[in-house]
Amino acid sequence: YVRVPMADVAPMLAPEGVDDESLLFLTDILPTGWQGAEHCEIKGGEVIAVWGAGPVGLFAIQSAKIMGAERIIAIDTVPERLALARTYGATDIIDYAKEDVFERIKEISKGEGADGVIDCVGMEASAGHGVASLVNTIQEKLTSTERPYALMEAIKAVRPCGIVSVPGVYGGPIPVNMGMIVQKGLTMKSGQTHVKRYLETLTKLIQEGKIDMTSMITHRSTNLADGPDLYKTFRDKKDGCVKVVFHPN
Numbered sequence: 001y002v003r004v005p006m007a008d009v010a011p012m013l014a015p016e017g018v019d020d021e022s023l024l025f026l027t028d029i030l031p032t033g034w035q036g037a038e039h040c041e042i043k044g045g046e047v048i049a050v051w052g053a054g055p056v057g058l059f060a061i062q063s064a065k066i067m068g069a070e071r072i073i074a075i076d077t078v079p080e081r082l083a084l085a086r087t088y089g090a091t092d093i094i095d096y097a098k099e100d101v102f103e104r105i106k107e108i109s110k111g112e113g114a115d116g117v118i119d120c121v122g123m124e125a126s127a128g129h130g131v132a133s134l135v136n137t138i139q140e141k142l143t144s145t146e147r148p149y150a151l152m153e154a155i156k157a158v159r160p161c162g163i164v165s166v167p168g169v170y171g172g173p174i175p176v177n178m179g180m181i182v183q184k185g186l187t188m189k190s191g192q193t194h195v196k197r198y199l200e201t202l203t204k205l206i207q208e209g210k211i212d213m214t215s216m217i218t219h220r221s222t223n224l225a226d227g228p229d230l231y232k233t234f235r236d237k238k239d240g241c242v243k244v245v246f247h248p249n
C-alpha cells in the first residue's frame with residue numbers, strides 16, 4: 001500500500017499518450033531544475049553558469065536553454081555527466097577538478113562574470129581546483145558536507161548585481177561570503193521547489209517534445225530488491241549512473 005498525503009491536491013492526471021518515463025521527473029527534479037533557471041530571470045542572451053551536472057543541473061541547463069540563455073556553462077568533473085550536459089544545451093563545459101572555474105567563466109563572459117549562477121550541488125560539494133582554500137579559510141572546523149564549495153565559487157563568478165540561484169539543498173548554517181554578496185549587490189533565490197506550480201507548463205513542454213527527460217535514465221530495474229545496490233551505484237557515480245528508474249512488476 002502507498003499512503004498519499006494531500007491526495008486531493010498534489011497528484012495530477014497523467015495526459016493520454018505520454019509514457020510514464022517521460023512524466024516521471026515532473027515529481028521533483030524537473031521542476032527543481034526549472035525553478036533554478038527561472039530564478040535567474042532569463043530574458044534572452046544571458047550567460048548562465050550551472051554547478052553540478054546531476055539530474056537537477058541537467059534540467060536547469062535544459063530549462064535555461066528553453067528560456068533563451070545564450071551561453072550555458074556546465075561545471076562538474078564526471079565525464080559522462082558533462083557529456084550529457086552538452087546534449088541538454090550547455091555551450092561550455094568546465095571540469096572543476098582540472099580547470100580554474102572562476103577564470104574560465106571570466107573569459108567566457110568577457111570579464112564581466114555570469115549573469116546568473118545556479119548551485120545544483122548543495123552541501124555535498126567536493127572541493128575543486130583552488131576553491132578549498134577559499135572556503136577553509138572562512139571556517140576550518142567544518143565537516144566536508146558543510147563546506148559550500150560550489151556556492152562560494154558561484155558567488156565569486158557571478159557578475160555585480162547578478163543572481164545567485166540555489167536549488168542545491170543545505171541543512172543548516174554554512175559559511176558564505178556575505179561581504180561579497182553585499183559589495184556586489186547580488187540577489188539570492190532559493191527554496192524547496194514549488195512542484196505543483198510548474199506542472200502544467202512543464203507537462204505541455206513534454207507533450208510538445210521540447211523537454212526530453214528519458215535520456216538521463218542510465219539504469220532500469222523491475223525488481224525493487226535491487227534498490228540498495230542501485231542506490232550505491234548512483235551515490236558513487238559508478239557504471240556511468242545518472243538516474244535509476246524502477247518499473248516494479
Ligand SMILES: NC(=O)c1ccc[n+]([C@@H]2O[C@H](COP(=O)([O-])OP(=O)(O)OC[C@H]3O[C@@H](n4cnc5c(N)ncnc54)[C@H](O)[C@@H]3O)[C@@H](O)[C@H]2O)c1
Pocket residue numbers: 028029032051052053054055056057075076077078081096120121122123124125126127128149150166167168169170191192193
Ligand atoms: N530545492 C529542491 O526542492 C530540491 C529538489 C531535488 C533536489 N535538490 C537538491 O539538488 C542538488 C542536486 O541534486 P542531484 O540529484 O542533481 O544530485 P547529484 O548528486 O546527482 O549531482 C550533483 C553533481 O554535483 C557535482 N559536484 C560535486 N561537487 C562539485 C563542485 N564543487 N562543483 C561542481 N560540481 C560539483 C557532482 O559530481 C554531481 O554530478 C542536491 O543538493 C539535491 O538535494 C533540491
